[in-house]
Amino acid sequence: MNKQKIIILGILIVLITIMAVTYSLNKENLDSRVELNNDSKFIVKVNSEEIKTFTLLELKEFGSVDFEANLKTNGKEAVKHMYTGILLREVYDSLDINYNNFSALEVTATDGYVVMVDIKKLIQDNNIYLAYKRDGEVIKSMEDGGKGPIQMIISKDTISQYWCKYAISSDLKE
Amino acid sequence: MNNRNIFLIMLVLFSFLLCSCSEAKVEYENILISGDIKENIDFNKLIISLESEDIEVNGDKVIAYDFENVVNLFNSIYQKNNIYLVALDGFSNKFSSNSISDTYLFYNEVNGWCYYSEKHPVNSRIKNIKKIIIVNDTDEINYEFGFNIIKNDETIHYDISELLLNKSSIYYHLDGVTKKDNNELGVMKKKEIISFTDLGLEDIKFLLMSSEGNHEYLKSDKGYLVIDGSKVNYIDKKNSKVINDVKGVMENYPAISIMDVYSDSLHYIEKDIPIMILFIDGISYFQYETILKKYPDLLISNIENVKKATSVFKPVTNAGFAAMITGKTPIENGILNRDYRKLLVPSIFDSTANALLIEGNIKILDLAVETILNLDKNENGYTDDEIFESAIKELDKRDNISLFLVHFHGFDDNGHKYGATDSKTIDYIKTIDEYIEELSSGWNGKIIMTADHGMHDFLDKGTHGEFRAEDLFVPYVIFDGGLYE
Numbered sequence: 001m002n003k004q005k006i007i008i009l010g011i012l013i014v015l016i017t018i019m020a021v022t023y024s025l026n027k028e029n030l031d032s033r034v035e036l037n038n039d040s041k042f043i044v045k046v047n048s049e050e051i052k053t054f055t056l057l058e059l060k061e062f063g064s065v066d067f068e069a070n071l072k073t074n075g076k077e078a079v080k081h082m083y084t085g086i087l088l089r090e091v092y093d094s095l096d097i098n099y100n101n102f103s104a105l106e107v108t109a110t111d112g113y114v115v116m117v118d119i120k121k122l123i124q125d126n127n128i129y130l131a132y133k134r135d136g137e138v139i140k141s142m143e144d145g146g147k148g149p150i151q152m153i154i155s156k157d158t159i160s161q162y163w164c165k166y167a168i169s170s171d172l173k174e
Numbered sequence: 175m176n177n178r179n180i181f182l183i184m185l186v187l188f189s190f191l192l193c194s195c196s197e198a199k200v201e202y203e204n205i206l207i208s209g210d211i212k213e214n215i216d217f218n219k220l221i222i223s224l225e226s227e228d229i230e231v232n233g234d235k236v237i238a239y240d241f242e243n244v245v246n247l248f249n250s251i252y253q254k255n256n257i258y259l260v261a262l263d264g265f266s267n268k269f270s271s272n273s274i275s276d277t278y279l280f281y282n283e284v285n286g287w288c289y290y291s292e293k294h295p296v297n298s299r300i301k302n303i304k305k306i307i308i309v310n311d312t313d314e315i316n317y318e319f320g321f322n323i324i325k326n327d328e329t330i331h332y333d334i335s336e337l338l339l340n341k342s343s344i345y346y347h348l349d350g351v352t353k354k355d356n357n358e359l360g361v362m363k364k365k366e367i368i369s370f371t372d373l374g375l376e377d378i379k380f381l382l383m384s385s386e387g388n389h390e391y392l393k394s395d396k397g398y399l400v401i402d403g404s405k406v407n408y409i410d411k412k413n414s415k416v417i418n419d420v421k422g423v424m425e426n427y428p429a430i431s432i433m434d435v436y437s438d439s440l441h442y443i444e445k446d447i448p449i450m451i452l453f454i455d456g457i458s459y460f461q462y463e464t465i466l467k468k469y470p471d472l473l474i475s476n477i478e479n480v481k482k483a484t485s486v487f488k489p490v491t492n493a494g495f496a497a498m499i500t501g502k503t504p505i506e507n508g509i510l511n512r513d514y515r516k517l518l519v520p521s522i523f524d525s526t527a528n529a530l531l532i533e534g535n536i537k538i539l540d541l542a543v544e545t546i547l548n549l550d551k552n553e554n555g556y557t558d559d560e561i562f563e564s565a566i567k568e569l570d571k572r573d574n575i576s577l578f579l580v581h582f583h584g585f586d587d588n589g590h591k592y593g594a595t596d597s598k599t600i601d602y603i604k605t606i607d608e609y610i611e612e613l614s615s616g617w618n619g620k621i622i623m624t625a626d627h628g629m630h631d632f633l634d635k636g637t638h639g640e641f642r643a644e645d646l647f648v649p650y651v652i653f654d655g656g657l658y659e
Contacts, residue, residue: 104549111515112540116547162535 037138037149042130044091045171046102051095056132056149062090067129072159083153085131088170089122099123102172107152109166110142116173117154117162127156130167142166203286207403209258209308209335212249212319214403217306220247229278231290238280238290245274245308251319251333252310258339259289260305267300270311279303309335317640321399321406322422323373327460329422329642332373338401341368345398347409366401367409370394370423381427382408383487383641385419387504391427421487422641430483430650432494432624436501438652439522439622443576448619450655451579452610453498455491456586456638457603458628459483459647461594465603472607473614477623483650485627490639491586492538494626499523499541499579509539511639516540522577529577532565534558558584562609569616580613582606586629589636594629594644599636617655624650 038057043050064084072078092099099105105122108114122128131151132139140146147165154162205217221239224247229238245257255271267289269277277291285301310333321337323330332341349363370376375394382390397410399420408417435451442449459482466475486497486504488511496502496509499521504510508518515538523529523543531545534557546568548560565580585606588599614621629636630644638645 103551104547106547112537113515114537114545114547116535116549118549118551 040149042150043169045169059086062086067155069153069155081134083131084133085129088128088130099172102174104173106171106173107164107167108169109164110168111166115162115164121154129153202281205287205303206305210251210310210333211308211404212251236280238278241277241279242275244279248308250308251316252312252314254311256309256311258307259300259303261300262302262304267298307335307338317642322641324424324643327643334401334404337368341372342366368399378425381424383421384417385421387510388417389486389503428482428484430481432483432485433497433501435498435622436522440525442620443526448576450617450621452623453581454585454625455583456589456629457625458644459649460644462649464600473611474607477651477653480649480651482647485646485648487641488639489627489645491626495538526576528574530575532561532580534583556584558582565613589629593631594636595631615656618657619655620652621655622652624648
């Protein structure tokens, strides 16, 4: 191998190394973000009493599904998005809680926002979800300028007025 | 291809990779972009995001940018604009935004930024461009941007471009004083300002509001306005205090503000007089005046001393509600708009242990007070009937409530749905009036009735959140409950 070939090979190795390091740094960042979101807590309550706290990772074990919902912000037309999340009903089912005996569901956010929705919406098939991805992207936390890591979505509502970003708990009310 | 060529190619690729790792440094002089744009722009950052092309100017090849592409990145408020190019020496050219295709901006070290067009007269080729002003060329008015003056219940709107082109003057601002021995030197800064006199506000006191939640009572001769790109800032002449992003000023402002709910409630709580706050979301003072004329027999029309009060900016529920219960301006209580929920200061609910809040199906602010949420159980499209029933039920159940806040939402819902002046919105007051009559007749204490914000018509619907009289003036009254002696 002559001197020039060695130099070319050297440059190639440097280039590949730079690319590999950059990829690894980005991947590490992405992995840590997903891991961070997986640790996010969601509390399940009944009449204000805490029943169980799930991590997002544990919630995902109920099985994630993709669903469409209309996001409508003030003064703008509704936009259809594809979300990924867990059906909230299944979380209550896993705890043997019969939501049919309740009248409302209250969902609370980290910023103190609370929304009450009719229990009929929870009972309705494929309706209330705890979403963690929108259009394939992880829903970022409030600190990162997002609406997550968990966002409560009522998929069958025509507008998103009663969704709950930064959701941290749900509470069944009699 | 021999090894030497391969080596050269690799070297170029490697250099390119290295260069792409660091942000490109552009040594262009900046251009100030001002006028009717939605937000401030850093021209230098914007220009590097655009692709350049080589054009020939007077036989020389120059790197140029398509001027239409540049302007398209300005995020103009209005669809059609005039564009003013202002040179260092003050020479300016005006172009219609419809006529700038196939024209260019280019930079050279001698003349700075220059304009080049083959389709306009040759004197369009302005050099040393320092400022570009985007000027509304439509009949539209957008109160969300620009500057507004509320005068005698009317809102006068000024686009930023209008202030810049027709109202600004040069002012030498005292920036500081230096001293050597006994010789003093005033250091002056030349500023392009808008005086309140030029806006017809000579020697008066006014109320100024900003997007940052300032709510200040000022005198017109004590300060002036300056334009910062797409925004208006207020500067106090004496101490150079700056209030950023001023949305407007109000002449002859009402003496009462919705922030008085806090002090008025506290006054009665301290005297052990129970207080009920009837919070009718989204009713403007002008809608109340319509109700007075249309329905003179309603209870709400016969309560004496209903005053006009100011809301706060931004006139939306989160900010208005927070101002009511804290007695503080948005900048003080931390609730500037719908994105904020956590108060930075105590609320009236912290002044008594026996407080109760009756709400719709949403808890709007993060409050420690006991809150009863209500669903639209009968699915009639409103939560007000459930709120009313819930309020009556709680009053029957408890005998020690010292602070009772009932928040009705239907009037605002109808305003959004049908329009502020639509009869379906105005007529809904009859429903609320029945609730008020029943709640007040059984109340042994004082009652405050007011709103968080008003509402204005927008297309065939209603909206709020702007600096305008319809959104910022609401009714305010204190009256006795039916059992109060």
